[in-house]
Every structure is written in C-alpha cells, then in structure tokens.
Amino acid sequence: MDKYVSILKDRGITVTPQRIAVLSYLDSHRTHPDAETIYEDLKKDNPSLSKTTIYNTLDMLRQHSLIKVLTIGSKFRYDFNLLPHHHFRCQRCGAVIDIPPGNAPLDCMDTDGHRVDEIHVYLKGICKACLQKQKEENNG
Amino acid sequence: MDKYVSILKDRGITVTPQRIAVLSYLDSHRTHPDAETIYEDLKKDNPSLSKTTIYNTLDMLRQHSLIKVLTIGSKFRYDFNLLPHHHFRCQRCGAVIDIPPGNAPLDCMDTDGHRVDEIHVYLKGICKACLQKQKEENNG
DNA sequence: CTGGCTGCAAATCCTTTGCAAAGCC
C-alpha cells in the first residue's frame, strides 16, 4: 500500500487522489511552497484540480498535524517536515530555507552563509486568559 | 519639542500630523495592532484620515527602522518595541503578547502561563546565493 | 445510498497603486 494512503488512513482521513497528490507533493518539495505553487504544479497532472481543493486539503492536513503552516511572509507557506527546525527567508529572492535548530543562542546560530538581518521568534498556542475561560466553560 | 517630532526630524523624515499620530499610537499601544486597528482608532481624532496614509506611514517607519513588522498571523502587525523579544500569539483570541528573550532553550522559556503549541523561529535577511549575485553585480 | 469531497464562481479580506488636491518647507 502506498505510503501516503497509509498516512491518511491511519488518521481516519478519507483517501482521495487529490489528498495523496498534495501530501506527496509536500513530501518531495521541501521548499515550503505556497498554495498557488502547489496548485500550478499539481494541475499539470490533474487539469481539473481546483484551488479550493488545495486549500481544503492543506487545512485538513494541518488539522491532523501532518504539515505545518508558515507565516513568514505575506502569504501562507506549507511544510511537510515536522522535525523542529528554523526558517530563513531571503528578502531578495523570497526563498525559504531550513536552518538546523541547535542549542546555541539565536544570534550565534549557524546560518550557512546567509546574512541574517532579523530574528523573529513566534510562539503559538492558547494564552493564559483563554485557558482560564476554557476551564470556566468546561466547569459551567 | 514633541518627542515624536524629534524622532522624525532626526531621521530627515518630513513631519506631518499623520506620521506623529501613527508613531505615537504605536508607542502607546504595545499590543502589535494591525493597520486596520490603527486606522479605526486614529480616525476617531482625525475623521479624514485614510488607510493609504496608514500603510504609507507604516512602510516609511519600517524603512527607517523605527518599527518592526510582524508576520505571525495572516495579516501584518506592527511593533514599536525594537528591543529583542519574542512574540506569542493566542490561537483563540488572536492577541499577540511579548515574551522576554532569555537565554534558555526555546522549549523551556518562560511563557508566563500561556500554553505553547507551536514554536516558529523565522530569520530574515539575504541568502548566500543572493549575496553572491549582489557581489557580482557590484563588480560588473 | 448518503455524507463527505470536489470544483466552479463569487465574495471577502488585506494591501497596493494611480492620481488629483492639499500641505510642508
């Protein structure tokens, strides 16, 4: 059985050719593509593919923690790689490049020759106040 | 002379009421507002203010490194605080909260009771390949 | 069958652009 079929089935996600295509695409294109790029590339093999399905599928994969969504630029980019790592975005060509995590302080981390102008650390989750609200809602 | 007038004049930026208003707003609202929020709030005191001016002004302040642009969500947010610090975004209420930098590894950092689900480290700058291209362009 | 998935089109949200009038020095 195909690798991506198993990944989907294991999580109880309905298997469709489109979902396999997107998952497979992200696995083999570790360049953090945006929805448009994925769409244009997959359209070559499946001309009837729609962008809505790309968005639907990406959102579903994200909900199941199969991919990560990057907000490093003005549009969303998608990442199959779930191992912890950092991202470097070139302000000139727009490329998003993986940077190994390491334990060194951020300003000393190995950036493989890229010139770092800005360091952003974004944490996402649920804030203290919302955790409290959730607790009250569950008790109430 | 007003604090914000000096900040602008020192950098050779033409002083206008709108620019003072935006700068002053960001200094006193450390909640990382988006352009729409800044616009709606400042409109109360200056009904003829336009959103174009907000965008123009924010871009100009960014070019002069007077503010930082955050890409933590689907829209840009703006930060007056230039000292290094991290950002936490609540996925429930959307608030963006400052987190002190510290030297501890990221997964151990003090998050003041917020529940962290995702850690994103975004570096921005110029990649190795583009640095090389720039060098060639300057020599050629 | 039947609910969920797909794909088209239209809508929406955020941001940028073009341009005439007004403001700053």
Next chain:
DNA sequence: GGCTTTGCAAAGGATTTGCAGCCAG
C-alpha cells in the same frame, strides 16, 4: 513654488465561502 504627502477610488492578490454535482464507503 516646487516637491512631497494625503486621501479617494479602484485594482490586485490571497484566501474563504456557497453551492451543485460527483465519489468513496
């Protein structure tokens, strides 16, 4: 007065939504 900035309107790009037909289980 010349040059920049402002503000309106319209355009643009990315993402979401509504809905009819199709497909997997």
